[in-house]
Amino acid sequence: MVVGAVERRAAGARGSSDEAVGVVLVTGSAWLEERVRACALAAGAPVTVRRPEDAATPAAVELWGADALLGGAAARRPGPAGPARVVVAPEAAPDALWRAALEAGAGEVLPLPTGEADLVDLLVRAVDRRPPDAVVVGVLGACGGAGASSLAGALAWAGAREGAGPRRGRAEGSGRALLVDLDLLGGGADVLLGLEGAAGLRWPDLAGVRGVLRPDLLEGVLPSRGGVDVLAPAAARTGGPVGGGRSSPGAGAAVPPTEASSAVVDAARRSHEIVVLDLPRGLAGVEQLLALVGPLLLLLPAELRAGVAAARALAHLDAVAPGADVRLLVRAGHGRRRGRTPAGRGGDVAPEELARALGRPLAGVVPHDAGMGARSERGCAFASGDGGALVRWAGRALARLPAARLPPPSPPASRLPGPAGPGWRPRGGAAVPARHAAPPSSAAETGQAASQATGHAPALSPVRAP
Numbered sequence: 007m008v009v010g011a012v013e014r015r016a017a018g019a020r021g022s023s024d025e026a027v028g029v030v031l032v033t034g035s036a037w038l039e040e041r042v043r044a045c046a047l048a049a050g051a052p053v054t055v056r057r058p059e060d061a062a063t064p065a066a067v068e069l070w071g072a073d074a075l076l077g078g079a080a081a082r083r084p085g086p087a088g089p090a091r092v093v094v095a096p097e098a099a100p101d102a103l104w105r106a107a108l109e110a111g112a113g114e115v116l117p118l119p120t121g122e123a124d125l126v127d128l129l130v131r132a133v134d135r136r137p138p139d140a141v142v143v144g145v146l147g148a149c150g151g152a153g154a155s156s157l158a159g160a161l162a163w164a165g166a167r168e169g170a171g172p173r174r175g176r177a178e179g180s181g182r183a184l185l186v187d188l189d190l191l192g193g194g195a196d197v198l199l200g201l202e203g204a205a206g207l208r209w210p211d212l213a214g215v216r217g218v219l220r221p222d223l224l225e226g227v228l229p230s231r232g233g234v235d236v237l238a239p240a241a242a243r244t245g246g247p248v249g250g251g252r253s254s255p256g257a258g259a260a261v262p263p264t265e266a267s268s269a270v271v272d273a274a275r276r277s278h279e280i281v282v283l284d285l286p287r288g289l290a291g292v293e294q295l296l297a298l299v300g301p302l303l304l305l306l307p308a309e310l311r312a313g314v315a316a317a318r319a320l321a322h323l324d325a326v327a328p329g330a331d332v333r334l335l336v337r338a339g340h341g342r343r344r345g346r347t348p349a350g351r352g353g354d355v356a357p358e359e360l361a362r363a364l365g366r367p368l369a370g371v372v373p374h375d376a377g378m379g380a381r382s383e384r385g386c387a388f389a390s391g392d393g394g395a396l397v398r399w400a401g402r403a404l405a406r407l408p409a410a411r412l413p414p415p416s417p418p419a420s421r422l423p424g425p426a427g428p429g430w431r432p433r434g435g436a437a438v439p440a441r442h443a444a445p446p447s448s449a450a451e452t453g454q455a456a457s458q459a460t461g462h463a464p465a466l467s468p469v470r471a472p
Contacts, residue, residue, distance in 0.1 A: 029053045029132055030063045030089075033071025038094055041118045042069060043127070049129035050220055065089050067132045069125075072099055075106045092128065094118055124218060124250050130218045138275040141165075142405075144299040146285045148306035148316035156387065156396060157305055157372060158284040159185060159198045159234075161251065163388040164400035165280035184224070184278045186271065187238040188262075188295075189286040196229055196238040200385035204229035209262045210240045212270060212281030219269040221277035231386060235278070264294050271298050280404070287319075287327060296327040305335045305372065308354045316364055333369035334361055361376065373399050 031042050031053050039055055046053040053324055056065055058079035072095035093107045093115040107115050116125050143161055147154030155459075162185040187195035190209070196202045206229035228235040274281045275298070283299065296302065304319060306312040314332070336357035361368035375396040381387050388397050402457060 029067045029069060029129060030065040031069045031071070031094075031156055032058055032070075033094075034058060035071050035073045037096070038071045038073070038118065039114065040191065041122065041151045041157050042094060045122050045125045046129055049126045049133070050222070051129040051133040053129075067092065067128065068106075068112065069094050070112065070369070072096065072103050075110060075112075076100070076103060090132075092116060092125075094121075108209050125309055126306065127218045130220055134221055134276055136221060136276040138272070140275040140278050140281050142271065142275060142283070142299050144296065144302040146289070146302060146304050146319065147287055148319045149312045150287070152305045152307055152312065154305045155187075155189060155192050155195065155198060155268055155284050156375075156378060157335070157337075157400070158282045159195060159387060160393070160396040160400040161404065162234045162282040163199075163232060163393055164397050165202045165282070165404055166254045167393070167397075168404065170399050182279045183234045184228075184274045184281045184285045185234055185236045186238070186267075186274070186281065188292050191286070192284070194238050195284055196237050198382065198387050199229075199231045199234060199236055200382075200387075200389070201229040201231055201236055201238075204334070206230070206236075208238055208240045209266075212237070213262050213266050215266045215269045217265070217269060219273040221273045224270070224277045229351070232389065237459045262291075264291060267292060268294055271295055289322070293326045296330055300331060301369075302327075302330050302332045303335050303369070304332055305337060306360070308339055308357055308360065310355055313355060313360045313363060316360070320364060320366065332366065334364060334366045335370050335372050336360055336368065336372050337372045340392050367422045368405060370399075372396070 010060045029046065029051055031039065033039055033055070034057055043053060043055075053063070053069075056063055058074040058077055065087060068089040068091045070093050072089060072093060075093055091110060093103065093110075093112045095103055095115060095117055097120060099115070099117065103115065115126075116128075118125070141160075145154045145158040145161070162183040166183040178365050182396045185195050185199075187209075194202060196204065207227050213453075224235070228237055230236065271281060271283070283292075283295065285295075285302075289296070302323070304316060304323075306316045320332065324332055338357075357368055357371050373395045375394045377394055378387050379394065381389065381394065388394060392398055
């Protein structure tokens with residue numbers, strides 16, 4: 007896809023001057039220039055416009071107007087290290103444009119205005135220099151009360167304190183970690199960190215996001231504490247017994263649209279060092295997100311019934327996310343240390359026995375944090391000293407994550423119909439094909455197009471409770 011070419015060009019120019027990174031539009035058409043500038047404004051991308059007769063300008067992306075291309079100005083193909091080349095054209099483009107686009111090495115032809123959302127996608131990726139290499143960890147409870155939300159919070163807190171992944175200590179923005187609460191019927195990640203009354207965006211504010219979200223738009227707008235940005239359900243005021251008149255999360259909560267959650271997580275892979283997803287049991291509405299997750303941690307208590315629930319959860323994961331990197335974690339009981347079954351606790355099952363019965367390797371035994379409840383009552387479950395036993399364990403777990411192994415960018419595969427040959431014409435005699443059936447209805451919508459960025463972080467190494 008041309009998106010892969012765009013990201014390679016931007017990455018290759020990351021250490022060079024600003025003049026070599028950006029977007030150049032080559033056209034003599036005032037109409038095309040106006041349409042492209044509107045898309046660039048939505049994407050936050052500076053665009054340099056040059057006429058076909060002007061000298062070439064270094065850029066990550068070259069947008070060639072149909073007028074300039076058909077005039078023969080782009081006769082030379084860009085080399086492997088050259089800019090990604092895309093053609094922009096009016097809807098009623100002549101057949102000759104397709105052959106000219108292929109000969110000029112263009113990876114895509116975008117009809118305007120129908121393809122404006124796709125153009126905004128491309129421009130966002132062209133101007134953001136940060137690689138999508140954050141560690142993305144999913145946490146899923148095998149049963150109710152497993153402690154998955156607490157573990158997700160501890161991983162984010164430890165990641166913010168100690169760093170994680172290849173950009174350890176180098177993330178930009180207000181927080182180095184992002185805790186994404188997708189378990190919208192749970193207690194709330196904002197409550198866990200004492201942020202239920204804090205100003206900032208919640209899921210309802212981002213429910214309309216589509217396509218590629220600019221990473222910088224996640225910076226400084228979310229409730230944050232200790233370097234952890236939190237994206238949680240909406241908070242509502244209540245005077246009932248729960249909350250005693252404080253903000254209470256989750257009222258009227260609904261799973262955010264798949265397009266919104268995917269766009270947010272995809273952008274967070276560039277804006278943060280570590281992204282922790284607190285996933286809902288059953289995974290309803292978030293299945294598509296699993297393609298963005300590296301290690302998916304399935305947490306269960308050391309109990310027989312929890313083992314039965316975990317078996318069902320694993321079967322469901324195999325169905326909705328085949329090939330997912332699922333890691334089994336067992337939460338130790340109150341008296342358990344190093345995974346041994348204490349005498350007199352007949353309800354507990356040794357973690358090794360659970361893992362053997364489930365047919366999965368045991369990635370770790372999560373310790374019980376006796377002080378978490380008291381710290382939560384005082385405001386933040388982790389805001390004291392070193393954060394408690396759970397944060398210490400999470401820090402050791404994150405330290406064992408090797409550098410993220412991202413898949414190489416996809417080779418630029420033209421979406422032009424083909425193969426080309428003598429007398430070749432677009433299939434069906436159609437004009438420029440569009441990926442969207444209808445043009446965006448507003449300038450805001452032009453900034454939101456569909457994207458499918460994927461990347462897997464490495465597996466979690468086994469870590470034992472102290």
